[in-house]
Amino acid sequence: MKTKPVVFFIIALAAASASAAELRIGAATINITPDKPVALDGQFNARISRGVDNPITATAVAIESREGGRAVDGAMLLSCDIVVIRPPILQPLRERLREKLPAFDPRKLVITATHTHTSAVTEEGTYEIPKEGVMQPSEYATFLIDRLAEVCVRAWNQRKPGGVSWGLGHAVVGLNRRAVYADGTAKMYGATNDPNFRGIEGGEDHGMEMLFFWDKRENLLAAGINVACPSQEVEHRSTVNADFWHDVREQLHAGLASDLFVLGWPGAAGDLSPHRMYRKEAEDRMLKLRGLTYTQEIGRRIALEVNDVYKLAQRDIRTDVPFAHTVADLTLPVRKVTEKEVADAQKEIEKLQKSNDKSHRVGWFKRTLDRYRTQDSEPTYPAEVHVLRIGDIAIATNPFELFQDYGTQMKARSKALQTFVIQLTGPGGTYLPTERAVEGGGYSAVIQSNRVGPEGGQMLVERTVEAINALWPDAK
Amino acid sequence: MKTLCLKRILRARTACVVAAALVVASASAAELWIGAATTSITPDKPVALDGHRGLRISTKVESPITATMLALESRDGDKVLDQAVIVSCDIVAIREGIQEKVREKVKPRLPDLDISKLFLNATHTHNAPVTVEGRYTLPDNGIMRPAEYAEFMTSRVADAVVESWHKRRVGKVAWAQSQAVVAQNRRATYADGTARMYGATNTANFRGLEGCEDHNLDVLCFWNRQKKLIATAINVPCPAQEAEGGLLLHADFWHPVREMLHKRHGKDLLVLGWAGAGGDQTSHLMYGKAADERMRKLRGLTRREEVARRIVAGWEDAYEYARKDIRNDAVLCHCVKEIELPHRKVTESEVAEARKEAARFAGDPAQRWNYRWHQGVVERYEAQHAGTEGPHKMELHVVRLGDVAIATNEFELFTDYGVQMKARSPAVQTFVIQLAAGSYGYLPTERAVRGGHYSAVIQSSRVGPDGGQELVERTVEVINELWKPVTKQP
Incomplete structure (x- = not known):
């Protein structure tokens, strides 16, 4: 049975x-x-942590808007140093918040993963994990939910009258990671010194949107920093590491305010990462001259801009701004698995099984076969999307590793002064590639990597833009 | 000279x-x-x-x-x-x-x-x-x-x-x-596969x-x-x-x-x-x-x-x-080299359009730039057919200065x-x-030529993607020559 994708909106009246x-603003952070x-x-292969390089944290900013002494809307902006918000996390966390914060609508929890690849697995069944001496995914998930609930409660309970301001800076962090070749194919992290290399598939977005939160005395309380780049520079390590957001925090704490709460928000960057696609020798030389690691260098670039823009934003703090928070449950069309893709997946599974592959590659291919069997009866994929208006800015979230072109479309068509696009927010985490990426292929654009394809990507853009622009009814 | x-x-x-x-x-x-x-x-x-x-x-x-x-x-x-x-x-x-x-x-x-x-x-x-x-x-x-x-x-x-x-x-x-x-x-692309220099990005078909x-x-x-x-x-x-x-x-x-x-x-x-x-x-x-x-x-x-x-x-x-x-x-x-790059071929449909446009602007002195822009395509087409065009000869400079290449x-x-x-x-x-x-116009990529518009159309580009690739190959070749390891002199 074929069902037409339907879009449901749950729009708060305040919106x-x-x-x-x-x-009223409160903020807190937790280890x-x-x-x-x-x-x-x-990663495909199981890695068991052999230590902790630096703490992974979660930071929450609670916002409540009040009119005439009455709460009218709110948001809990929560950023976590984990790879993806897996299904076992969100619903139990919302349930917990419902119990602990009766005045807060748990649907208004906006939870984002920074995408560090050196944090704990939160879902059972993906990897073969030794039972002894290792905290199991479900155990870590329980610990994580406790901690996330605690940080949200602390942030909410600390909310006091305050102000916000926003600014735009620029930092070269996220680089397009898809190399294209003479035969039209593309490859994530493909060699660029190959004579067949023809260029980088798409653009990058080095605009850095910043949202500052201030207390009543105009002391800086927290900063939401939207960088179109996942935090995965040291992704192959076997140690716990918050990746470049740790360095951002350290440098901001050292230079700006030691008690600053930092929300790390990855922008639309499914095709971007901090890895250098060329010019590595020059980068390495500069790092050596500066005496920095590359995560510190990224931290430096981001912190430089925050320090610069913060001074300007301080001149334009608003305490009385339009605020609205829309939550939409979109149902996007799934990317359909073709018969050829099924046959290819079967071949790959056989090959991997023959070679006794221990990674979760087999599962990756098997899920494609499962999808082929159910795609007619389950033609849609749910996507929770939050759209907020805070003064002149819009914040629009999606649960994908969203290719940058979609983010650009949202920003270009938004009526807001600045539009923060935050990916990997809410349950999900699969790549959402563009048409040109699907044509080029390669990991991140093949069927195994995508639950939703370009058709759904475009629908996501349309619905997001509609939701943003509905919050600016008077804008031209 | x-x-x-x-x-x-x-x-x-x-x-x-x-x-x-x-x-x-x-x-x-x-x-x-x-x-x-x-x-x-x-x-x-x-x-x-x-x-x-x-x-x-x-x-x-x-x-x-x-x-x-x-x-x-x-x-x-x-x-x-x-x-x-x-x-x-x-x-x-x-x-x-x-x-x-x-x-x-x-x-x-x-x-x-x-x-x-x-x-x-x-x-x-x-x-x-x-x-x-x-x-x-x-x-x-x-x-x-x-x-x-x-x-x-x-x-x-x-x-x-x-x-x-x-x-x-x-x-x-x-x-x-x-x-x-x-x-x-500066090139916006659209749902129909076209591209446009400085094209609008706030439209529903922008991609x-x-x-x-x-x-x-x-x-x-x-x-x-x-x-x-x-x-x-x-x-x-x-x-x-x-x-x-x-x-x-x-x-x-x-x-x-x-x-x-x-x-x-x-x-x-x-x-x-x-x-x-x-x-x-x-x-x-x-x-x-x-x-x-x-x-x-x-x-x-x-x-x-x-x-x-x-x-x-x-x-x-x-x-x-x-x-x-x-x-x-x-x-x-410092290596100075003349390299030969193939000219972009003018197609029949391109020359037909260029002829039409050139004729439209021919009589108006205020439109001299536009006339030349289109007429140039007509002249290139004719030279290509007469076999007199030949490759474009470009003066290439590659300078090695320490660890730096300048091309x-x-x-x-x-x-x-x-x-x-x-x-x-x-x-x-x-x-x-x-x-x-020197100066020889835009040199667009294959995808730009496919998308079209100013900077990628035939009028804007006398050398096309095949010439662009040739330019890359020759440039990289010369840079590599300047970085070849040298056997120590006795």
Whole structure:
């Protein structure tokens, strides 16, 4: 049976008006570093952590808008140093918040993963993990939910009247990681010194959107930093590591405010990463001259811009701004698995099984076969999308590793002054490639990597733009 | 004169690689001699401004336009190992005859300079004078005509080249890279597969920007023996056309870059602006204009000043660390080569359309630019059919300076080609300078040709993707030659 994709919107009543409101803001951070070895998430092969390079954390900013002494809307912006928000996390966390914070609508929890590949697995069944001496995924998930609930409660309970301001800076961090070749194929992290290399598939977005939160005395409380790049520079390590966001925090704490709460927000960057596709020798030389690691260098670039823009944003703090938070449950069409893709997947599975492959590659291919069997009866994929208006800025989330072109479309068509696009927010985490990427192929654009394809990507753009622009009814 | 130069280059072609090996071999004993100068090339009368379809006569000078030259010579004792004179000019392009005129004027005055080692590059400001006759229908009176300006400009440049050459002394060099977000890909793509330069991005059928951007800032710094910073070259993969249009004469964003650097490092610091491969780039924003405007308002900057601020911030960042690794024995090796690139073939449908358009504009003197744009395609088609067109012969310069490669081309070269050169180059840093040693239009990629529109259509591009690939291959080949390991001399 074929079902037409349907889009459901749950729009808070406050969203329709987005009238100026007094803001109450609270912020908190919490350590989510496991105290035992854990399996690390994000690669095909199982890695068991052999130590902790730096703490992984979760940071929450709670916002409540009030009119006439009455709460009218709110948001809990939560950023976590994990790879993806896996299904076992969100619903139990919302349930917990419902119990602990009756005044807060748990649907207004906006939870984002920074995409560090050196944090704990939170879902059972993906990797073969030793039962002894390792904190199991479900155990870590329980620990994580406790900690996330705690940080949200702390942030919510600390909310006080405050202000916000926003600014735009630029930092070269996320680089397009898909090399294209003379035969039209593309490859993620493909060689660029190959004579067949023809260029980089798509663009990059070095605009860095910043949202600052201030207390009543105009002291900087927290900063949301939207960088179109996942945090995966040291992704292959077998140690717990928050990747470049750790360095951002360290440098901001050293230079700006030691108690600053930092929300790391990855922008649309499914085709971007911090890895250099060329010019590595020059980068390495500069690192040596500066005496920095590359995560520190990224931290330096981001912190430089924050320090620069923060001074300007300080001149334009708003305490009474339009605020609205829309939550939409989109149902996007799934990318259909073709018969050829099924046959290819079967071949790959046989090959991997013959070679006694221990990674989760077999599962990766098997899921494609499962999808082929169910795609007619389950033609859609759910995507939770949050759209917020805070003063002149829009924040639009999606649960994907969203290729940058889609983010560009949202920004270009948005009526907001600045549009923060935050990927990997809510349950999900699969790549959402563009048409040109699907044509080029390669990991991140093949069927195994995508639950939703370009058709769904375009629908995501349309619905997001509609939701943003609905919050700016008077804009031209 | 052009023929003489080309013959010399052809002779140099075979000698290039051998000479490079010898220069590299004796590099350890070499001294680098450095000279620099600058000159105003601002006309003192109204001029026609270059770069747009419509005729614009300048009404005022907003900022001086300049030419800045860097003279380099490596010596082993009294023996000259190699030479390079690079002249950066605030003009739209190095039109046919300009570089030749400069060489002609310099050659008798500097017999010890191999004149083929001198080349000019354009920053691509669209608010500088036209330098060749025939592009526009000009008023008879009240302006400095292109030929007169070309004479004036080349004389000024020649004088300053001589000055820079005479000023050269033993000096030091360093290089570094940083980043500056300046360029944005200016080609919007749409749902139907078409592309459009400066196309709207707030429409429902917009799908993304066509290609990538290169936000690297490659920097070279030069010091004299007294450790005074005398010159710097900044390679920004973006043409200087932020404030293009209007009737003011100016150097676009390079003027505030120079001003800001002069303020911090002294007014004697000479700044060479080198436009990197940026045929599909400009500093014009394709989206996010309101946010940019607000930030500039908070900073109190114009858009040109904002671009300059970013370049200078990136430059300072690079300079701080370049200073930690200054070299006084950097090898200099300069290969000048004529390479042949296939012309883009004009198709039947393209010529039919061009004929129609040329006929439409033929009778209107105000539409001379448009007429020539289309008529050029007709003439190319005819030459192709007559078998008289032949390949395009491009003067390629590749300079090795220490661990740095500098590679030129005469196009508005799409970024992908520059990225290929950089990715395949064995140099630690590769500076790609477009619009250098000549001018031959846009050089688009295959995907751009598929998408069409200005900058990728046949009228805009005399060399197409196959020629672009050839340019990459030949450039990479020469760079590789200059980095070949040298067997130690017994």
